[in-house]
Amino acid sequence: MTQFNVTETIHRSWTVANVDDAVARYRDCFGFGVVAEIEGPADVNETLTGVKNAPLRIAHLRVPGGHMVELIQYLGPDEKTTLRARPCDTGAAHIALGVDNIEAAVEAASRHGIELMNGVMELYDSGLEGVKACYLKDPDGIMIELIQWNAEGNPFDKM
């Protein structure tokens, strides 16, 4: 097999209905930094995705800590739709963010139209006591998990 290496993760990306609204939401609610806002020509996008007549508006945001999120607004084609995935549906996606105060984050998210899906879970397992998590959904159907670690921090950092 011809060898190649994955060297890093570049971004996590979502298609959104309106890139200005989505950028404002994630900048103002979660403190994402706006790194670049660009236009994607329809011909380049057709080569990449096979979708015709679809110029793009693209924003690249940096999550605190460094990971990049890309938000893409398709200006075409006419027959594009909105997905309504449930977490149990194959292909459903989410991104998990570490926060220092999950209750305050849930309140702030709601003010920006990003709503709690159900409840806030708390763990009682040894080593994970007090870790809290919840799922949120934004107006585009993007699912965000919030996690507040206990004093031990992120256990994956030690694995």
Added chain:
Amino acid sequence: MTGDFKVVDTVHSAFTVSNLDRTLSVFRDFLGCEVVVQDAGTPEIVKTLTGIENAPCKLGFVRVPGGHMIEFIEYEGPSDRGQVVSRPCDTGAAHIALAVNDLDAALANAGDVGLTLYNGVVTIDDAPMTGTRSAYFRDPDGLTIELIQWNENGDPFKTT
């Protein structure tokens, strides 16, 4: 204004998959990720988080070279769970983009592990990105993975 809380980092990206073992083997053996932990999610936790009942699940966490974590979740319930059939233009469609050092080598072998090229390969001809190449792939679950090979200038966002 972020009020009285802060986002401190990205913990992981996640995808729901139909066959956790198959997905983990592609990400480990083809994409060179490290399988960090495999676990089970109880129906109680899933219900609290998502509101979905009767949904035990299997979890696998992989670390991509460079450090980002991806969580893969295989739901074992409920019986009416479905499959997201998305095009990139559909609101809510997601993908993850990974950097590779040899896109042609990835293209030559992706089909062997069930990754299908969406359409073609883009080569950018605008400075300073001239020569950077990108392609979209779809896995058997419909997950979209973009592979990007930077030109000699590397990742432009690193210095932004």
